[in-house]
Amino acid sequence: GAVVSQHPSRVICKxxxxxxxxxxxxxxxxxxxxxxxxFPKQSLMLMATSNEGSKATYEQGVEKDKFxxxxxxxxxxxxxxxxxxxxxxxxxxxxxxxxxxxxxxxSPLHFGNGTRLTVT
Amino acid sequence: xxSVGLHLPTLSVQEGDNxxxxxxxxxxxxxxxxxYKQESGKGPQFIIDIRSNMDxxxxxxxxxxxxxxxxxxxxxxxxxxxxxxxxxFCADRLxxxxxxxxxxxxxxxxxxx
Numbered sequence: 001g002a003v004v005s006q007h008p009s010r011v012i013c014k015x016x017x018x019x020x021x022x023x024x025x026x027x028x029x030x031x032x033x034x035x036x037x038x039f040p041k042q043s044l045m046l047m048a049t050s051n052e053g054s055k056a057t058y059e060q061g062v063e064k065d066k067f068x069x070x071x072x073x074x075x076x077x078x079x080x081x082x083x084x085x086x087x088x089x090x091x092x093x094x095x096x097x098x099x100x101x102x103x104x105x106x107s108p109l110h111f112g113n114g115t116r117l118t119v120t
Numbered sequence: 121x122x123s124v125g126l127h128l129p130t131l132s133v134q135e136g137d138n139x140x141x142x143x144x145x146x147x148x149x150x151x152x153x154x155x156y157k158q159e160s161g162k163g164p165q166f167i168i169d170i171r172s173n174m175d176x177x178x179x180x181x182x183x184x185x186x187x188x189x190x191x192x193x194x195x196x197x198x199x200x201x202x203x204x205x206x207x208x209f210c211a212d213r214l215x216x217x218x219x220x221x222x223x224x225x226x227x228x229x230x231x232x233x
Contacts, residue, residue: 004163006163043224043226044164044223046221049218049220097219109219110166
């Protein structure tokens with residue numbers, strides 16, 4: 001079953017408004033989560049690394065003030081797209097390293113089912 | 121910079137045949153590789169992984185081969201089924217990069233009946 005849950009799965013918002021996306025690890029703790037963005041028929045591009053209890057680490061070219069990340073607990077990271085514009089319309093996917101054995105240092109990332117954001 | 125890329129954007133195979141999806145990576149400091157399957161409208165699903173100290177790993181109907189000499193990775197799917205139709209991504213991780221993955225461009229696998 002799914003180990004990473006993402007909500008909402010779809011959201012439509014008006015230009016200029018903000019949208020929050022939640023990513024939860026189910027039944028395991030995730031000190032680190034990763035947020036990716038994917039445009040149609042393209043690959044996943046890493047936006048930022050979400051770190052529990054500290055600031056997120058953003059990839060080059062990603063505006064930290066526009067894509068606010070909060071990782072306040074060991075099971076929840078949120079991504080807020082602020083002052084959204086039509087060009088922010090995309091598929092946002094979060095992930096967390098998971099291993100049935102408990103250690104995540106060399107574990108594969110497991111992904112949520114993504115959030116389709118449409119900005120009108 | 122680092123890049124992970126795929127040779128073929130689309131691969132069509134007949135049901136029951138074996139599929140081979142290829143991937144090239146450029147950074148010799150990559151030490152861990154993963155294959156993901158992504159169905160339309162969903163997040164990527166983990167298929168199989170391999171560490172750089174191995175050259176082959178098998179799972180259920182899937183095999184990953186790693187050739188570090190030419191920086192090439194492949195995913196073999198045996199007896200391809202309609203449910204295998206999806207986009208397949210390879211991803212790699214740099215040594216010391218934690219769990220951060222870089223994804224390739226993806227291959228669309230189409231299974232014909």
